[in-house]
Amino acid sequence: MLAAAASPLAACSADPDFYTLVPWPGAAQAGGPAVVEVRTPSVAVSLDRERIVSSEGDYRLRTAGGDAWSEALPGMLGHVLTTDLQQRLPGSVVFAQNDAVATTALAVVELTVTRASRDAGGRAVLAGSLAVHWLGHDGGASDVLALSLPVGGSATGDLVAALSRLLGQVADRAAAHLRAMGAVVPSE
Known part of the structure; x- marks a missing residue:
């Protein structure tokens, strides 16, 4: 009787498989601001969870x-986006x-x-918004994000790989905006 009662508890205590987003290579081109800060992303409460x-x-x-997730989603997104931008913006400190x-x-x-998951059709979706601007100055650019692509399989790792891509x-867009801003802060 005791073994039967302990069995469901043992199933609940199994360690989860941990996943992490990884940097995705892109085109490296110089020309952005000398120093860029990637703010910790804002993540919808429905996504900001361990599972x-x-x-x-x-x-x-x-x-x-x-x-x-192997760590909190906002911090992980911020660090991976930072690494992506470091690769895309040689000559800039990111x-x-x-x-x-x-x-x-x-x-x-x-x-x-606001969204980072599969949609009803099985495609990976990353939705939200992106803003790039000078610190303390007007100007810059913003995009509404509604990105999607096919997922290579049904496993969680396939979804995480697609979200990394x-x-x-997103890093490609941010890098293009940063290059368009140039290297010099506008004068007032």
Whole structure:
């Protein structure tokens, strides 16, 4: 009798499989501001959880069973986006908000994520908004994000890989905006 009661508890205590977003390579081109800060992204409360949101649709949000993020989603998104931008902007110093750096940013990248999951058709979706601007000055650019692409399979790792690629596309847009701003802060 005791073994039967302990069995369901043992099933609940199994360690989850942990997943992480990874940097996605892009075109490296110089020309952006000398120092760029990537602010910690704002993430919808429905996504900001330990368990990975695997799909959204039909008024339901589903999580990926025993699969969890390896760290808090906002910090992970910020650090991966920072790494993506470091690769895309040679000659610029790019750092994540709250990193220990001894310099002041000239430009800022801000990301809001409202969706990061599979849609009803099984495609990976990354939605939200992106803003790039000079620190303390008017100007810059913003985009509404509604990115999607096919997922290579049904496993959680396939979804995470697709979301990593989509975050790379966000970095491509941010890098293009930063290059368009140029290297010099506008005079007042």
